[in-house]
Amino acid sequence: MLPEMTALQIGHCKAPAFAARRDAGLRPIRFPAGAALIRRTALGSLLFDTGYGAAFFTATQSLPERFYRWTTPTRLLPAESLERQLSRLQAWPDLVLLSHLHADHVCGLFDLARLPPVLTSREAWNALQQGGRLATLKAGCPELVRRRLLSLKPRFIEDYPTIPSPLSDWLSGPCYDLAGDGSLLALPLPGHGAGQFGLLLPQTTTGPQFLISDAAWSRAALRDQVPPPDAIIRRLGVPGDYSRTFRSLCALSRGRPDIGLWPSHCPEAFS
Template sequence: MSLDLVPMRVGFCRAPALASRRDAGLMPMEFPAGAALIRHPDQGDILFDTGYGVAFWQSTRCFPEMLYRATTPAVLPVTEELCSQIDVPPALVILSHLHADHVAGLFDLPVMAPVLTSRAAWVAMAKGGPIATLRRGCPELLRRRLLKLSPRFIEDSATVPTPAGFGALAGPFYDIMGDGSLLAVPLPGHGDGQFGVFIPASRDFLIADAAWSRAALRDNMPPPWLVLAQLGDADEYMHTFNALRTIMAARPDVRMWPSHCTEAFG
């Protein structure tokens, strides 16, 4: 089965380069909000993550959510809006995790598509008040809009054997489309319930924020420990990061897609 992957940049934010790799400086740089359209010949277009959208600015107008906007200023050019890049509404939207820069664009779609995410991410997002949810990367108003949805969960899909060369990941691998075309696997460490999607036919691996860039993986340069601890579990992040490096060595034919990588998403 042949599947095509169309990478998209849905806005970007500015942050110190040091946030992405520990050998970088404090000069600000642009980090794209990557999304990908997977063209499935039988099941329609599938959207992996949604980048920025109007809901991000709506949900960060007031304190304390405005701190999110202030610390990582975001920009969404008209040409990068999700609806400017998609001709037909997707048949399914996959949300790798529930941070605002991965989910806000969902609410710009003219027709709300079915959503697939992880139960672990959903349960964690549903807990707590405005401060707790902001610390999890999802402003309160955006969280409330998400909670009105009725998503499917990857954990309800059948599991399949680990693909060759992917044994460094703890798994399990979930057959989320029921035909072996898209395999979801947990990528713990950054955010609650984060997972990636491997496309066996094209050998593309969408890894969300499990690494900041392809170069960081090649150079063995994760973000500073303090950044990792603020965003999630630093120990789990490093385990996942090292597992991805092991996969790169074992499967040089696999192409990694970190969501904020300028090499991948421009």
């Protein structure tokens, strides 16, 4: 049977519309914290990212971390918690893949009553261990969240075998075969945060899907080829790398319209 993907929204934040695309205005809009549950894979059930959780609000109670919550006001309804949504689906992940280690992608993990094994990139893990409290905050991961992450013993994407990428016409870099059968492929998407990876599912019950994390903030921005402002990119990443990845995804969306693209904060994708 083919893998089945279920999109989840684990809370949301509000930020100016131009954070997603440089031609938008100052009007605040909702940015969902998207995650995805992929069932019926060779690895069992896989969870891609975990959204917000109680750990985020605990970690941003005090200054200077409070600025994170002030600049991007965040809300997580009880019914949106990762634990409750998984319970409603009667599903439990056998493995969690964290695309990168920013707080809005990892905090839901710590709401789970039982932590599954975690998979992330070695580059992101090494970067997490660098710098002090302010540097950690500027890198998108408040200190208390960082400490909880560092208590884990993750597996690393870079330790998996590589195969020729089915997207090599658009994206450069290695393609990691997570399941050993070509059904779950991790692809680097540099530019936003350290060691960011996307997850390509060449076949699912609804066609091929590509979870692209924060390599873009909306499907509309990719369709219109309008990236975020450099100032937004620079705050959490490398503008040159981000621009190259973004242009590649724009070309991919035109060249392979059959592939569903899932930016983690896209209201169209995670509504």
